[in-house]
Amino acid sequence: MLRWIMQKPLHDLQKAIRATTPGQILVVTGAGISVASGIPTFRGSEPDAIWKKDVTELGTYQFFRENPAGSWQWYLSRFSKVRGARPNPAHHALAMLERWQVARGGDFLLATQNIDTLHEQAGSSMMIKVHGTSDRYRCDRTGCEFGDPAGSIPANEVDLAEFLANPTIEHVPRCPACKSLLRMHVLWFDEYYFEHNDYQFKTITRAAQQEARLVIFIGTSFAVGVTALVLQGALDRGVPVFNIDPTPRIDEPRVCSIAAPAEVALIELCQELGIGAPAAAAR
Secondary structure: OHHHHHHHHHHHHHHHHHOOOOOEEEEEEOHHHHHHHOOOOOOOOOOOOOOOOOHHHHOOHHHHHHOHHHHHHHHHHHOOOOOOOOOOHHHHHHHHHHHHHHHOOOEEEEEEOOOOOHHHHHOOOOEEEOOEEEEEEEEOOOOOOOOOOOOOEEHHHOOOHHHHHOOOHHHOOEOOOOOOEEEEEEOOOOOOHHHOHHHOHHHHHHHHHHHEEEEEEEOOOOOOHHHHHHHHHHHHHOOOEEEEOOOOOOOOOOEEEEOOOHHHHHHHHHHHHOOOOOHHHHO
């Protein structure tokens, strides 16, 4: 039944993808794409949704300034499910779609709102992590080589043993260069996309307003600034827009929704394009 319901819009998406060469396919992914990998959604209604109760207070730079140790504790506990997660078939399918599009002379850009590393693990390379990443930290001091606007440090180079044993401000990890406090390399809710170069706000703006010839949203709630930017840019230019989500959360007649999990719809899409099904790659 599911396959029948999504057959027509999925066929329309397949035709739209074939028509993009040599143009750009812009894909925007949200937390929904990682659910099948065991990572709960950030804004969803699930009981363990990461951001459900306390994001407006705790997921902010203000909270970090007021309570650095509390901020570190909160993030380390909330992101525990990210560690050890593996890509699911949807991540592998997008990596295959990228390679297929580039091989036929097209352009591709993946903009993910997720801070997990599942897209990278699956092989995606032409991508932007607009909200930062869980595998890096950065210095809180602007101008430091490891701070804003361009610096960061791999998380695996930071020793958390003392903080985990005694989570007080005295043991909050420090910058190796200037000894200022380290912070998560993520975009907090009271910060802006242009505050760090890694968020590549100019690149995503250019894609939305000039370069993209097809936009595909996957597993997003359409509740953040980057989705509004991309959606408006595409609609203003008459660019085809598709949305893959089991329960589409957008009411816009110019957006074609495919009501299916990403790990189902993207495998079907790859098969229609003759790419092959990546289902086994996630195991």
